[in-house]
Amino acid sequence: MSFRKIGFGLAAATMLAGLALPALAQDSVYVPLFTYRTGPFAGSGTPIADGMHDYLRMLNERDGGIGGVKLVLEECETGYDTKKGVECYESVKGKNPVIVNPWSTGITLPLIPRASVDKIPILSMAYGLSASARGDIFPWVFNPPATYWDGLSMIVKYIGEKEGGLEKLKGKKIGFLHLDAAFGKEPIPLLQELAKDIGFEVALYPVAAQDMQNQSSQWLSARRDRPDYMIMWGWGSMNGAAVKEAVRSGYPIDKFYSVWWPGEDDARSGGAGAKGFKMLNWHGVGANFPALQDIQKHVVDKGLSKAPKDKVGELLYNRGVYNSLLIAEGIAQAQKVTGKKVVTGEDVRRGMENIKLDPARLKELGLEGFTDQLVLSCADHNGHRAAFMQEWDGTKWVKISNPIEPMTDRVKGQLEAAAKDYAEKNAGWPKRSEACDKAS
Amino acid sequence: MLYREAGQFKTNYVADSAIFPLRQDRIGLGLIIIAAYALAFMGSDFLLQAVLIPFLVFSLAAIGLNILTGYTGLLSLGTGAFMGVGAYACYKLMTAFPGVNVIVWIFVSGFFSAAIGALFGLPSLRIKGFYLAVATLAAQFFLQWCLIRIPWLVNYNVSGALDAPLRTLFGTPIMGPNATPQTRYLVVLTIVILLTWLASNLVHGRIGRMWIAIRDMDLAAELMGIRPLQTKLLAFAVSSYYCGVAGALLVFLWYGGAEYDVFNINQSFFILFMVIIGGLGSLIGSFFGAALIFILPIVLGIVLPAILAPFGLSVGADVIEHLRFMIVGALIIFFLIVEPHGLARLWQIGKQKLLVWPFPY
Secondary structure, three states: OOOHHHHHHHHHHHHHHHHOOOOOOOOEEEEEEEEOOOOOOHHHHHHHHHHHHHHHHHHHHHHOOEOOEEEEEEEEEOOOOHHHHHHHHHHHHOOOEOOEOOOOHHHHHHHHHHHHHHOOOEEOOOOOOHHHHEOOOOOOEEOOOOOHHHHHHHHHHHHHHHHOOHHHHOOOEEEEEEEOOHHHHOOHHHHHHHHHHHHOEEEEEEEOHHHOOOOHHHHHHHHHHOOOEEEEEOOOHHHHHHHHHHHHOOOOHHHEEEOOOOOHHHHHOOHHHHOOOEEEEOEOOOOOOHHHHHHHHHHHOOOOOOOOHHHOOOHHHHHHHHHHHHHHHHHHHHHHHHOOOOOOHHHHHHHHHOOEEOHHHHHHOOOOOOEOOEEOOOOEOOOOOOEEEEEEOOOOEEEOOOOEOOOHHHHHHHHHHHHHHHHHHOOOOOOOOOOOOOOO | OOOOOOOOOOOOHHHHOOOOOOHHHHHHHHHHHHHHHHHHHHOOHHHHHHHHHHHHHHHHHHHHHHHHHHHOOOOOOOHHHHHHHHHHHHHHHHHHOOOOOHHHHHHHHHHHHHHHHHHHHHHHHOOOHHHHHHHHHHHHHHHHHHHHHOHHHHOOOOOOOEEOOOEEEOOEEEEOOOOOHHHHHHHHHHHHHHHHHHHHHHHHOHHHHHHHHHHHOHHHHHHOOOOHHHHHHHHHHHHHHHHHHHHHHHHHHHHOEEOHHHHOHHHHHHHHHHHHHHOOOOHHHHHHHHHHHHHHHHHHHHHHHHHHHHHOOOOOHHHHHHHHHHHHHHHHHHHHHHOOOOHHHHHHHHHHHHHHOOOOO
């Protein structure tokens, strides 16, 4: 009897199998966008989703796609939930997506081993598995433009420079406020290594995912420990809550640094007291770029976007644009490398490895000065690019530093150990069989 | 007509205590099992991977919780954590002893979960109802804390995540990226059928009656000679065993890799809803509940755009998501009002009707 219900499932499922998969035109490229406009992370997810969608849509409207091939865009709502993300992946898999961008470390992890089997490259932009920067071990995964280890080393370097040299950090205390999950804990080994070598002290303040909005105990401890600097590794509502708590507990906000995930709304939640809050970033803020103007003209003004006009150009919106810039560039390069118009996932993987976003190319794309150059290769799927520090002036982000190069030597050590470790633990992890293109 | 019992005589005690006394039920069940296996060869990858495998996994977890909450009457909110224990135990076992077939480890991992479950079941001797729910909530948070903090559990993996290594059965990959949804589905289906068969024997036999006696009135049960300690702990152990196996299947045969966060409190509630909607104290209800809570949103996600499209309404993925939430929520309330005993009860009523059909007397 217990199995009778399967029948229901079957009936429903067969019905849906028939309904799914609308026929795709042969002269288009299918790009699914995993987004989350619902759920607890929607605050961060919505502007990113808008940015991603609008840039690609703009290419469709303005240029008729990429290289004359229209892009078929489809959003799949993940709600930042692994279950739904995997469901999304399965539902788009059959439509020959050229690339997927999971936008959640939790969703990225289950997809990594599948990528090589399904021949669908994964773009996990500055999140996901840091070790996947190694193209020789993870040929199908890309995580440009920098890993979390790069990010941490940049913040420490910046703080060091402010003190007048890294060695001046000796004897200081650095607090590390992080989401208590793989994402937030990842930089800790490097931070501790730096602490040992330079001689500063580290105080860890983990925030459990269910307590993201309530950080009073962490900030109470911070008040007791009095760290000289505070570094934050947070996401979603954790960032806004942290800024608010920092202001409330009277922590000197100008000593509060974050990795690249807070948005305007997070900083705003601290009110006037948040002035001086600093974070890493690697791309421009604002809409003063020709490509973003085109988005305004071709997408937003025509009512094709879900974004309100004033949100275009905000930090996380532009983060979405950057993500789509990489997708578009991967497709464009794939067309160049293969000579085909309608590319497949395998071609785009090659295209991604040939990405070369130098200032000239950026200018051509209407994004001059939007971001630092990015060059990916067969071996390097990350780029380990420099990011800059920006400060919240109460109403907007202001760039306050030149690009800060990561401490490559230290990051490299972490990276190699992690990649080797991953391949070893996953006995039978396939050796890279994909040929490398000659550096173009 | 369809369900005529007439002429089906029970001539001995074995026949009388059969779980499926009706010939029609046995035939129906056989057909469903055959259909389920046939689907492995006819269903699309999406159907197998995104619908049926998770559905079976959640059904198994719901059976586990149903044994505890439905049959023994002990409310638990630690299901997610017990599933996590199973998954992490399975990971440790199969990485430590790669030579032993992984199917063995999937079944063995349930025992770790059972031990932990029995341990956290100890308070159930003193406290009941909501108070016990709070005690198991502690299990949920404590175990989740352990899963995050003890790097040994993930073999010191930097990403802190579990991932499914390549494992084979009879030379065919059943785990890891190279395993096709088809083989994974067959493995999950077989395990779920085996364990459901075992559960149905348990709950219909002496042990199950002890559980039910405890649920209905523990004082009376004790006076009749049923030992509450052993009975309640057994219920916790068996329930956690099922949850543990379901957790291992969830990570290794469905996701193929996961973070601790999969086993959070939401997972516990998710399973609890399935049990309540499906029907407390019913195995078939566990399957119904899993179908309603898990499959229905997927079907809606596909059907809604198709329904709205002809009207020229193209709605975004987020609107669909909101609609899904609203419709599923409304349906849950509807079902609970119409039949508070769950879908299993509806099914039973339907069967009664079929029994006398077409003569309504």
